[in-house]
Amino acid sequence: MDLRYSAAEEAFRADLRTWLAATVPDVGPPPPSNDLVARRAYDTAWQAMLFDAGYAGIDWPREYGGRGASPVETLIFHEECARAGAPYVGVNFVGCLHAGPTLIAEGTEAQQARYLPRILRGEELWCQGFSEPQAGSDLASLRTRAERDGDTYVVNGSKIWTSFGEISDQMELLVRTDADAPKHKGITWLVCTMDTPGIEVRPLVAANGSVEFDEVFFDDVRVPVENRVGAENGGWRVAMVTFSFERGSAFVSEMIEVARETAALAELARKVTRRSGTAWDDAALRRDIGRLAAELDALWALVKRNVSEAARTNEPPGVGGSVLKLAFTELNQRLGELTMSVLGRAGAAATDLDGLPLAELTERSVRSLALTIAAGTSQIQRNIVAERILGMPRG
Amino acid sequence: MDLLPTDDQSELAAAVRALCEARFDVDSLRELEGSGFDAGRWGDLAGMGVFAATLEESAGGAGLGAAEAVLVFEELGRALVPGPVLWTQLAAGIVDGAAAGETVVGGLDLTGGAAGPHLVAHLDACDAVIGVAEDRVLRWDADAMRAVPLADSLDPLTPVHHVEELPPGDEIGGAEAAGRMVADATVLTAAFEVGLATAVTDMASTYALDREQFGKPIGAFQAVKHILADMVVRAEVARSAVYAAGATLDDPEAGDLDRIVHAAKICADLAADKNARACIQVHGGMGYTWEVPAHYFLKRAWVLEPLFGGIAEHADAVAASLVS
Ligand SMILES: Cc1cc2nc3c(=O)[nH]c(=O)nc-3n(C[C@H](O)[C@H](O)[C@H](O)COP(=O)(O)OP(=O)(O)OC[C@H]3O[C@@H](n4cnc5c(N)ncnc54)[C@H](O)[C@@H]3O)c2cc1C
Numbered sequence: 228m229d230l231r232y233s234a235a236e237e238a239f240r241a242d243l244r245t246w247l248a249a250t251v252p253d254v255g256p257p258p259p260s261n262d263l264v265a266r267r268a269y270d271t272a273w274q275a276m277l278f279d280a281g282y283a284g285i286d287w288p289r290e291y292g293g294r295g296a297s298p299v300e301t302l303i304f305h306e307e308c309a310r311a312g313a314p315y316v317g318v319n320f321v322g323c324l325h326a327g328p329t330l331i332a333e334g335t336e337a338q339q340a341r342y343l344p345r346i347l348r349g350e351e352l353w354c355q356g357f358s359e360p361q362a363g364s365d366l367a368s369l370r371t372r373a374e375r376d377g378d379t380y381v382v383n384g385s386k387i388w389t390s391f392g393e394i395s396d397q398m399e400l401l402v403r404t405d406a407d408a409p410k411h412k413g414i415t416w417l418v419c420t421m422d423t424p425g426i427e428v429r430p431l432v433a434a435n436g437s438v439e440f441d442e443v444f445f446d447d448v449r450v451p452v453e454n455r456v457g458a459e460n461g462g463w464r465v466a467m468v469t470f471s472f473e474r475g476s477a478f479v480s481e482m483i484e485v486a487r488e489t490a491a492l493a494e495l496a497r498k499v500t501r502r503s504g505t506a507w508d509d510a511a512l513r514r515d516i517g518r519l520a521a522e523l524d525a526l527w528a529l530v531k532r533n534v535s536e537a538a539r540t541n542e543p544p545g546v547g548g549s550v551l552k553l554a555f556t557e558l559n560q561r562l563g564e565l566t567m568s569v570l571g572r573a574g575a576a577a578t579d580l581d582g583l584p585l586a587e588l589t590e591r592s593v594r595s596l597a598l599t600i601a602a603g604t605s606q607i608q609r610n611i612v613a614e615r616i617l618g619m620p621r622g
Numbered sequence: 623m624d625l626l627p628t629d630d631q632s633e634l635a636a637a638v639r640a641l642c643e644a645r646f647d648v649d650s651l652r653e654l655e656g657s658g659f660d661a662g663r664w665g666d667l668a669g670m671g672v673f674a675a676t677l678e679e680s681a682g683g684a685g686l687g688a689a690e691a692v693l694v695f696e697e698l699g700r701a702l703v704p705g706p707v708l709w710t711q712l713a714a715g716i717v718d719g720a721a722a723g724e725t726v727v728g729g730l731d732l733t734g735g736a737a738g739p740h741l742v743a744h745l746d747a748c749d750a751v752i753g754v755a756e757d758r759v760l761r762w763d764a765d766a767m768r769a770v771p772l773a774d775s776l777d778p779l780t781p782v783h784h785v786e787e788l789p790p791g792d793e794i795g796g797a798e799a800a801g802r803m804v805a806d807a808t809v810l811t812a813a814f815e816v817g818l819a820t821a822v823t824d825m826a827s828t829y830a831l832d833r834e835q836f837g838k839p840i841g842a843f844q845a846v847k848h849i850l851a852d853m854v855v856r857a858e859v860a861r862s863a864v865y866a867a868g869a870t871l872d873d874p875e876a877g878d879l880d881r882i883v884h885a886a887k888i889c890a891d892l893a894a895d896k897n898a899r900a901c902i903q904v905h906g907g908m909g910y911t912w913e914v915p916a917h918y919f920l921k922r923a924w925v926l927e928p929l930f931g932g933i934a935e936h937a938d939a940v941a942a943s944l945v946s
Binding site for chain 2: 228232236299302489493507518520521524525526529531535536538547550553612619620621
């Protein structure tokens with residue numbers, strides 16, 4: 228048990244810091260969150276800068292154009308980028324964090340050559356078409372059909388909650404190719420190009436007012452058979468590979484951000500006035516904020532344990548990812564609750580007032596509600612932990 | 623950076639676990655009710671090198687680090703080993719004979735303003751007592767404590783004496799020694815709590831697979847599964863903080879020692895208390911019996927939580943560190 232980074236890891240960190248210090252100040256502030264076109268331009272420009280500097284696909288193997296960084300270097304990368312205030316992976320998250328790695332693990336050479344470089348350079352954006360109106364937690368019950376017609380699949384049905392569907396070029400799409408097989412055995416994983424005729428994308432307004440996710444309708448959409456990843460009816464296994472990446476190292480940047488927000492909330496509490504002083508004079512609130520900061524430190528240690536495990540086994544995080552997701556998403560929501568407690572009556576305004584950044588803080592509190600739903604709800608994560616770690620019977 | 627035990631560390635933990643399974647099984651805990659101390663078993667712990675673990679080799683110890691001590695205490699906690707093990711380990715090198723376990727050393731936590739009442743655990747078994755405040759370490763002979771044995775203690779394995787008036791002790795360490803001792807004591811207490819929290823998780827999940835209602839194991843019911851999953855999460859989060867705290871004690875430059883010690887104690891306090899309660903709930907009526915040892919674990923958790931600061935004190939300290 229050792230928290231020291233090796234000389235090589237420290238050298239990696241130092242080079243990265245130098246590059247970030249030279250690069251980040253010129254990147255400029257992020258565009259408004261509802262300007263999706265501008266966000267795409269901003270996030271993909273950052274991706275291109277990472278690519279030019281050799282940091283794109285940080286943990287992808289070198290033969291696929293990545294940097295081939297070790298799990299520890301990948302941790303350092305996310306940590307330093309967040310500390311430097313660099314743009315987050317943002318709208319590139321599906322491509323960089325799970326579609327790309329899935330193609331590396333399961334795609335054909337032709338698919339890898341076609342898609343991976345464009346993900347790395349920020350030229351193509353990906354979205355995830357897994358969930359459906361009738362298939363959320365029970366994803367394997369999905370109904371969107373794909374029927375074989377010569378060299379193409381003809382897709383009919385609909386997807387929902389597709390993040391950044393409107394601005395994406397490619398979709399990782401799960402379809403049903405065998406309606407008679409048991410539900411896990413009739414699913415296929417396809418790459419679907421979003422400008423294919425027959426696709427209609429309708430934005431949904433989320434509780435925080437954003438239009439980040441969409442409904443996507445498929446009406447006789449023709450997808451070439453060569454876009455299939457893995458075997459026909461073998462898509463569930465491929466989707467499990469995708470999930471193993473999805474629940475992986477994705478939280479590192481957010482954790483650094485939450486630590487910064489927690490410290491900022493403490494400072495803010497000293498400014499928000501209450502009947503008898505400031506919010507910080509409320510001993511119970513102060514204690515809750517202190518406890519949250521401490522639990523976050525503990526979760527950072529859990530990340531390091533998971534990374535250590537990955538470094539030893541060379542496998543994507545397993546159930547350890549579910550433990551982290553459960554703990555971190557709930558903590559993140561508690562920060563939202565504490566934020567509203569600190570703001571008190573001022574929290575009724577979502578417009579900045581008296582020097583309080585109310586627009587950002589109230590939106591953040593609302594946004595945190597999605598975290599225990601997206602990418603597998605907390606209830607589903609608890610099922611996974613109980614069944615796969617403790618061996619409870621599947622229900 | 624590697625926050626998992628090395629092979630040597632895993633072997634050490636496995637050896638301590640094997641000893642605990644052989645000598646501190648549940649039946650032996652039942653036998654030890656009321657005293658919590660048995661000279662033979664104490665000798666086994668000494669023979670394993672538990673007390674001398676972190677003492678320098680030049681002083682006759684094993685020269686191990688806090689990281690190893692954390693793993694040892696995690697195993698002791700898993701078996702709910704009773705007795706003044708922590709204090710005797712802290713006293714190694716300071717009180718003659720402690721490292722070899724020949725002198726049994728009890729202790730008084732005088733941190734946080736030394737607020738009373740002063741309760742000394744296992745005093746009947748002790749030869750000496752040490753007390754630690756933030757700025758000094760004190761020592762007394764056990765019979766100089768003029769303490770009154772209390773008829774009952776919360777934890778049947780942790781009998782307590784009441785020291786009505788603290789006699790002046792010998793100052794055997796100043797602020798530097800005290801600071802290090804408090805940090806060690808806090809982290810090792812947390813490590814013990816992590817072991818405890820894990821043991822009750824194992825106990826509850828074993829029962830959940832075994833006990834059937836409505837024609838299936840109760841572990842098939844989601845309400846039970848989710849209780850168990852939360853137990854795993856609390857134990858793993860706390861274990862991570864405790865390992866990081868152990869590694870930081872060994873290498874304070876590698877992290878923020880104060881912050882990780884606070885995090886370790888807060889998360890371990892939470893895990894021990896909440897998991898032990900959950901274990902009782904999962905056992906149903908059996909859980910509320912004296913016979914099922916779940917209550918031993920919860921009561922020990924309650925005894926340990928306030929030691930070296932509980933959740934409230936550590937959370938307040940972290941809060942203070944957040945503002946400039
Ligand atoms: C912000 C956001 C972005 C998203 N982005 C995408 C995306 O890009 N692509 C995509 O495919 N999907 C996306 N999703 C969808 C997400 O994966 C689903 O919302 C999620 O899996 C839950 O499915 P559901 O909404 O149908 O809820 P349901 O499955 O209907 O669940 C409703 C409630 O029932 C509980 N529940 C359901 N089944 C069980 C069970 N077996 N045991 C216990 N409790 C249960 C759930 O925990 C939840 O509380 C996104 C969601 C959000 C909120």
